[in-house]
Amino acid sequence: MRVCLASTSPARLMLLRQAGVDPETMAPDVDEDAVIAAVEAFEGPLAPADYVLLLARRKAADVAARLATEQPDFDGIVIGGDSMFVIDGEILGKPHTPDVATDRWHRMKGRTGVLHSGMSVFRLGPDRAPDEAHAAAAASVTFAGDLDDDEIAAYVATGEPLNVAGAFTIDSLGGPFIERVDGDPSTVVGMSLSTLRTLVRRLGLAWTDLWTSS
DSSP: OEEEESOOOHHHHHHHHHTTOOOEEOOOOOOHHHHHHHHHHHHOSOOHHHHHHHHHHHHHHHHHHHHHHHOTTOOEEEEEEEEEEEETTEEEOOOOSHHHHHHHHHHHTTOEEEEEEEEEEEEEETTEEEEEEEEEEEEEEEEOSOOOHHHHHHHHHTSGGGGSGGGOOSSSTTGGGEEEEESOHHHHHTSOHHHHHHHHHHTTOOGGGGSOOO
8 A cells, every 4th residue: 555645744754654654755736825825815814723724635635636647556545734833822833043933932931832733635546536534633732831041042053943833843852842742742743643544544444554564
């Protein structure tokens, strides 16, 4: 069973590999800002879960369509995902710059926010119509309250928080600064594995079908 991850996220790739799945990867060609702007023009602002579902589905659909055209014999699934972090009702995306990341950590320390993760799975096969299942998951994250300026500056200087939703990771250098996660911890890494398993089963497959043969 072939598996294609519609993402170039190292964290999502590592997460799947740790769960026994070694996927191919393909970067989706999706302008996230344009997609959100187009939907908001008609529907107004969306809830965080709707944003991540919208983008996850667009990413998975883009890669699924390309595979159907370029590799018509592809028999397997395509997985797309997107994540957003929310605190005080504000969506915090990737900070990109050290100044923004530093400001975020000073705001987040000692507090709790929610990481929303959207997932979309397409089932493709040469003799079948594409089928899709999707869902969103959420996990709350509580940050250490005793973080000092030096720790925040040192973490930001590593560059790790600059290109991740919310400016933090749980599976790498940022992990020791997180006191508690309520919900599926893999959601905070980038995809809820338990939710992903449910979607795979909804498409008529067993999660163990995806395990990479040794």
